[in-house]
Amino acid sequence: MLGSFIASRGLKHSRQRDAIVETFFEMGGHVPIEELVARVRQRDGHISVATVYRTMKLLAECGLALPRQFGDGQTRYEPASVDAHHHDHLICTGCGAIVEFENEDIEALQLRVARSHGFEVESHKLELYGRCAGCRAGAGAEGSP
Amino acid sequence: MLGSFIASRGLKHSRQRDAIVETFFEMGGHVPIEELVARVRQRDGHISVATVYRTMKLLAECGLALPRQFGDGQTRYEPASVDAHHHDHLICTGCGAIVEFENEDIEALQLRVARSHGFEVESHKLELYGRCAGCRAGAGAEGSP
DNA sequence: GTGATATTGAGAATCACAATCAACATGACC
DNA sequence: GGTCATGTTGATTGTGATTCTCAATATCAC
Numbered sequence: 001m002l003g004s005f006i007a008s009r010g011l012k013h014s015r016q017r018d019a020i021v022e023t024f025f026e027m028g029g030h031v032p033i034e035e036l037v038a039r040v041r042q043r044d045g046h047i048s049v050a051t052v053y054r055t056m057k058l059l060a061e062c063g064l065a066l067p068r069q070f071g072d073g074q075t076r077y078e079p080a081s082v083d084a085h086h087h088d089h090l091i092c093t094g095c096g097a098i099v100e101f102e103n104e105d106i107e108a109l110q111l112r113v114a115r116s117h118g119f120e121v122e123s124h125k126l127e128l129y130g131r132c133a134g135c136r137a138g139a140g141a142e143g144s145p
Numbered sequence: 146m147l148g149s150f151i152a153s154r155g156l157k158h159s160r161q162r163d164a165i166v167e168t169f170f171e172m173g174g175h176v177p178i179e180e181l182v183a184r185v186r187q188r189d190g191h192i193s194v195a196t197v198y199r200t201m202k203l204l205a206e207c208g209l210a211l212p213r214q215f216g217d218g219q220t221r222y223e224p225a226s227v228d229a230h231h232h233d234h235l236i237c238t239g240c241g242a243i244v245e246f247e248n249e250d251i252e253a254l255q256l257r258v259a260r261s262h263g264f265e266v267e268s269h270k271l272e273l274y275g276r277c278a279g280c281r282a283g284a285g286a287e288g289s290p
Numbered sequence: 291g292t293g294a295t296a297t298t299g300a301g302a303a304t305c306a307c308a309a310t311c312a313a314c315a316t317g318a319c320c
Numbered sequence: 321g322g323t324c325a326t327g328t329t330g331a332t333t334g335t336g337a338t339t340c341t342c343a344a345t346a347t348c349a350c
Contacts, residue, residue, distance in 0.1 A: 012316050012327050033306085048330040053307065071214070071270075074306065090264050103258050109251045110273055117244050118278030119235050125216075127270045128255055133263030157296050157347050178337085193299040198338065219337065 005062035019044040020055040030068065030076045030098045070098075070127060088126040094135030150207035164189040165200040175213065175221045175243045215243075215272060233271035239280030 002021060006013065023040045024031060037052050056077050059065035065077045070091060086107075090099040106126070114121045151158065168185045169176060182197050201222050204210035210222040215236055231252075235244040251271070259266045 010327080014315070014328060016329070046330085050308085050331085051329060054328085057308095069216070090259055090262055092264070093267055099262050099264070101258055101262060103254060106251055106254045106258070109248060109254070110271075113246055113248050113251070114235055114273050114275055117235055117246060118281075119237070119244070119273065119275040120281060121273050121275040122238055123275075124273045125270065126255075126272075128259050128264065128266050129268045129270075130259055130264040130266040136263075136265060155296080159297060159346070161298070191299085194337095195300080195339080196298060199297085 002059070002062060002064060005058075011058075015044070016047050016051050017055055017058075019047065020052055021059065024056070024059070024065065024077065025079055029078045029100075031078070032074050032076050034074065036077075071129075088128075090128045090130070090132075092132035092135055093129050094131050097132050097134075099132070150203075156203075160189070161192050161196050162200050162203075164192065165197055166204065169201070169204070169210065169222065170224055174223045174245075176223070177219050177221050179219070181222075216274070233273075235273045235275070235277075237277035237280055238274050239276050242277050242279075244277070 005011075020036070020040050023043060024036060027036065027039060033049070033052055033056065036056070037047070037049050040047050040052065056065060056067075060067050060077065064080055066080045068076045068078060068089075070076065070089070085102055087100045087102045088106075090101060091097070092099075110124055110126075111121055150156075165181070165185050168188060169181060172181065172184060178194070178197055178201065181201070182192070182194050185192050185197060201210060201212075205212050205222065209225055211225045213221045213223060213234070215221065215234070230247055232245040232247045233251075235246060236242070237244075252269075255269055255271075256266055
């Protein structure tokens with residue numbers, strides 16, 4: 001994984017790198033840099049933001065993390081298992097929850113539509129924004145938080 | 146349209162505002178601010194970028210323009226006719242062409258998927274990235290531009 | 291016209307992120 | 321274990337898109 005990537009590129013290990021990578025994978029999914037920085041610092045004193053950006057870029061390059069841009073202007077990363085399928089996202093406009101889903105039918109339709117316009121799809125991005133069950137239940141008359 | 150919106154909010158007319166709005170609608174679709182600024186200046190001397198940003202935001206607020214964020218880090222606006230259907234986008238990674246499409250089946254599937262996760266969809270974003278017919282034809286051995 | 295108020299423009303501010311560069315850490319080799 | 325070439329770090333600066341600030345100016349109602 002990262003070790004071999006590091007080795008094969010003549011890169012080196014470092015305390016910071018390890019801390020960032022471990023923290024990232026502990027956190028699970030859709031982690032914004034800012035939050036990652038905070039967590040990493042909790043566990044390993046001061047680590048520069050620059051280092052976190054650099055490390056996440058590395059992880060992305062070696063295929064262990066995927067950068068995602070939702071509408072909020074900051075890049076989030078999610079862990080990429082080698083055998084994971086492509087998936088899309090449901091994003092709650094109430095609480096910010098992010099749910100992943102896969103749907104082959106949608107993907108197939110996308111390919112068909114693209115083809116009908118002469119396009120060959122290389123990648124796509126599908127995000128559904130709405131209110132999750134929890135937010136709808138708890139939001140009788142709250143308005144939008 | 147804009148006139149009534151301006152009136153109803155106690156806003157005022159201005160030469161710049163008119164120039165920007167007219168230019169925007171002349172240009173058609175998916176206009177990045179920078180380009181709009183250039184065009185507007187061709188026709189009306191110097192107009193500040195700030196004014197263009199402000200005016201487009203106004204247009205968006207009164208529903209006459211839709212802001213779109215594709216992957217390139219700048220906001221584009223497209224005219225929103227009142228009776229226009231929602232549509233999604235095909236974006237050529239070669240020449241940057243942007244094609245609109247509508248597909249009811251995809252939309253229906255999206256709703257269904259969302260519902261199955263307890264979400265009530267408010268909006269969505271679907272972008273397909275790939276190579277358009279032209280780029281594929283002309284790109285025998287070019288690599289990616 | 292006059293005056294209250296909205297708008298403009300230039301530049302500064304912001305925000306996420308990338309680049310710079312001197313100080314420092316790592317690992318291969320002895 | 322020590323040395324050295326080379327990669328990494330962190331503080332700071334740069335960047336690009338967008339927003340804010342504020343004095344000067346334009347607009348509209350009267």
